[in-house]
Amino acid sequence: MTVVVLTGGVGGAKLVLGLANVMPPEEIVAIVNTGDDFEHLGLSISPDIDTLLYTLSGKANTVQGWGRAGESWGFMAALRELGGEDWFQLGDGDLALHVLRSMRLRAGDSLSVVTRAFAQAWSIGVTVLPMSDDPVRTRLDTAIGPLDFQQYFVRERCVPAVNAIRFDGADGASPAPGVIEAIAGADAILIAPSNPFLSIDPILAVPAIRAALLRASGPVVAVSPIVGGAAVKGPTAKLMTELGLAIDNHAIARHYRAVIDGLVVHAGDPAPADGLLILETDTMMTTLEDRIRVARATLALAESAGRRRSAV
Amino acid sequence: MTVVVLTGGVGGAKLVLGLANVMPPEEIVAIVNTGDDFEHLGLSISPDIDTLLYTLSGKANTVQGWGRAGESWGFMAALRELGGEDWFQLGDGDLALHVLRSMRLRAGDSLSVVTRAFAQAWSIGVTVLPMSDDPVRTRLDTAIGPLDFQQYFVRERCVPAVNAIRFDGADGASPAPGVIEAIAGADAILIAPSNPFLSIDPILAVPAIRAALLRASGPVVAVSPIVGGAAVKGPTAKLMTELGLAIDNHAIARHYRAVIDGLVVHAGDPAPADGLLILETDTMMTTLEDRIRVARATLALAESAGRRRSAV
Numbered sequence: 001m002t003v004v005v006l007t008g009g010v011g012g013a014k015l016v017l018g019l020a021n022v023m024p025p026e027e028i029v030a031i032v033n034t035g036d037d038f039e040h041l042g043l044s045i046s047p048d049i050d051t052l053l054y055t056l057s058g059k060a061n062t063v064q065g066w067g068r069a070g071e072s073w074g075f076m077a078a079l080r081e082l083g084g085e086d087w088f089q090l091g092d093g094d095l096a097l098h099v100l101r102s103m104r105l106r107a108g109d110s111l112s113v114v115t116r117a118f119a120q121a122w123s124i125g126v127t128v129l130p131m132s133d134d135p136v137r138t139r140l141d142t143a144i145g146p147l148d149f150q151q152y153f154v155r156e157r158c159v160p161a162v163n164a165i166r167f168d169g170a171d172g173a174s175p176a177p178g179v180i181e182a183i184a185g186a187d188a189i190l191i192a193p194s195n196p197f198l199s200i201d202p203i204l205a206v207p208a209i210r211a212a213l214l215r216a217s218g219p220v221v222a223v224s225p226i227v228g229g230a231a232v233k234g235p236t237a238k239l240m241t242e243l244g245l246a247i248d249n250h251a252i253a254r255h256y257r258a259v260i261d262g263l264v265v266h267a268g269d270p271a272p273a274d275g276l277l278i279l280e281t282d283t284m285m286t287t288l289e290d291r292i293r294v295a296r297a298t299l300a301l302a303e304s305a306g307r308r309r310s311a312v
Numbered sequence: 313m314t315v316v317v318l319t320g321g322v323g324g325a326k327l328v329l330g331l332a333n334v335m336p337p338e339e340i341v342a343i344v345n346t347g348d349d350f351e352h353l354g355l356s357i358s359p360d361i362d363t364l365l366y367t368l369s370g371k372a373n374t375v376q377g378w379g380r381a382g383e384s385w386g387f388m389a390a391l392r393e394l395g396g397e398d399w400f401q402l403g404d405g406d407l408a409l410h411v412l413r414s415m416r417l418r419a420g421d422s423l424s425v426v427t428r429a430f431a432q433a434w435s436i437g438v439t440v441l442p443m444s445d446d447p448v449r450t451r452l453d454t455a456i457g458p459l460d461f462q463q464y465f466v467r468e469r470c471v472p473a474v475n476a477i478r479f480d481g482a483d484g485a486s487p488a489p490g491v492i493e494a495i496a497g498a499d500a501i502l503i504a505p506s507n508p509f510l511s512i513d514p515i516l517a518v519p520a521i522r523a524a525l526l527r528a529s530g531p532v533v534a535v536s537p538i539v540g541g542a543a544v545k546g547p548t549a550k551l552m553t554e555l556g557l558a559i560d561n562h563a564i565a566r567h568y569r570a571v572i573d574g575l576v577v578h579a580g581d582p583a584p585a586d587g588l589l590i591l592e593t594d595t596m597m598t599t600l601e602d603r604i605r606v607a608r609a610t611l612a613l614a615e616s617a618g619r620r621r622s623a624v
Contacts, residue, residue, distance in 0.1 A: 041411050041412065041415050042411065042414055042415030042418055043411065068390075071386065072384045072386040072404060073404075074383065074384040074386065074403065074404030074405045075387065075404045075405065075407050075408050075411075077405065078380075078404070078405035078406070078407070078408035078409070079408040079411075079412070081408070081433065081434070082408055082409065082412055082429075082430060082433045082434075083429075083433050084408065084411075084412050091386065092384060092385075092386030092387045092390070092404040092407075093386045093387065093389065093390035094390070095386075095387050095390070095404075095407060095411075096387050096390035096391040096393075096394055096396065097390070097394065099353050099354065099355065099387075099391075099396075099407075099411075100353065100391070100394055100396050102354055103353050103354030106354055117394075117395075118394060121393065121394045121395050122393070122394075
């Protein structure tokens with residue numbers, strides 16, 4: 001059995017961790033958003049890949065919601081002394097990942113080769129694939145002008161209203177090695193409860209990935225990021241309002257309609273009634289047990305969706 | 313009054329600090345060896361410049377003899393976990409210097425511009441000039457084959473016997489902006505008690521710097537690194553033996569003979585008697601008072617040498 005997960009940051013990493021606790025990690029392929037990647041202080045930073053690597057290796061700072069547990073901050077303190085740009089926090093241990101990745105990318109290694117090396121060093125069983133080895137950069141047209149993703153997300157703390165979101169480079173980007181094969185061979189394809197517009201859309205914006213999803217034989221199911229009429233965290237709800245969408249599962253379902261067979265929604269939240277398979281569960285993932293529950297529910301919905309595909 | 317100091321690592325930084333305590337720092341120009349510079353993990357590292365910046369800003373770890381005081385090591389621990397090369401110790405605070413320098417060099421800034429920015433950020437009054445903005449790399453032919461300087465000095469701990477020392481790039485290197493002007497306008501030019509073969513020779517190997525020293529109007533005096541028939545620290549004594557030299561002030565005097573007017577030697581050590589001006593003092597620089605004493609002695613010898621030049 002192979003399960004593919006399209007995933008972005010923290011919420012997606014939680015689902016992948018849950019999956020890795022209910023099935024052999026070796027049978028899971030995570031296809032990770034790289035639209036948030038950026039160059040900062042001359043370093044190549046891949047926030048979503050790193051969040052997943054930290055989460056799966058038990059190194060994530062789960063209280064803070066980003067970075068490594070037990071991190072020290074000597075670099076940032078010295079950087080500030082020297083007048084360096086300090087709006088993006090780089091922990092001392094975290095830096096090792098960025099310095100090594102930057103060195104290897106400059107030497108000609110691809111992002112997927114570097115990512116695999118990190119996963120192996122930390123004995124991560126899940127296959128972690130960047131969506132593409134080509135640079136794709138999420139950019140937002142906002143009330144204060146165009147912003148790179150990290151400028152919007154970290155430096156401006158998602159305050160500026162967003163008019164439009166672009167994924168520069170996506171049109172010409174090739175899927176990373178293994179991405180298309182994993183989708184084509186998957187028994188189930190899951191879309192994590194990451195931000196649909198900022199974390200999942202960049203993946204869907206790579207033409208060959210979208211095409212592979214549309215012709216995949218395995219069922220595709222998403223976990224809605226909406227809980228109780230709001231988003232669990234991050235700018236999802238604010239962004240949906242700015243994009244003229246209602247903050248509900250109908251909007252999520254419409255957004256993913258072309259690619260999904262089913263949607264996991266938070267118990268009690270209104271569910272769309274347009275032919276999508278729906279499974280209700282508590283989708284809040286606070287504890288490991290929560291993550292396992294959501295993983296099981298998502299796999300169960302995928303199984304139903306698979307049966308329905310076979311029956312058609 | 314302007315005093316120029318040719319300097320390498322720790323010993324040289326001590327003399328410059330002593331000088332900065334007995335005269336206005338703004339009247340001191342340090343011309344620093346860059347033969348030890350290297351690229352490591354994709355970062356541009358300038359050990360001798362950094363040692364001087366740390367020393368003059370009060371940030372140096374004087375117990376350890378290199379790096380910053382109060383340093384943390386989260387980066388190295390994480391680097392090791394990832395299988396990165398860990399023979400060169402990079403403290404978390406130290407990294408800020410290397411990351412910013414690497415970024416700015418890649419963006420096209422020169423090493424001297426970057427060095428000046430760091431010195432300004434830390435309110436260092438002494439003018440700190442790299443000997444050259446062009447790469448000069450000290451390489452050693454050793455019993456185990458050719459080695460880059462840091463491979464020899466740090467990774468191999470100076471164990472392999474040295475047959476020859478080369479300064480790749482020196483022939484074609486231009487002095488950094490300000491170097492020639494400082495030498496030409498100096499009231500005194502001091503050669504710090506740094507390793508003559510590894511720290512000072514790379515500076516003298518830049519043809520225009522050597523020529524400027526030979527035609528300088530100000531007197532040139534060196535501080536001998538020999539104390540009690542041995543070198544204070546580092547590989548100087550071992551290296552002199554391997555190069556077939558006696559470990560004494562005669563050998564030092566012969567080595568510098570073409571460029572110096574005088575030599576400061578450690579009190580009690582045999583002094584060369586070949587017409588060089590000699591001043592004896594305790595040249596061990598353990599405390600700040602020691603550094604001030606050696607700085608005063610060196611300035612005094614330079615003054616004598618200047619008077620002799622005028623009398624000729």
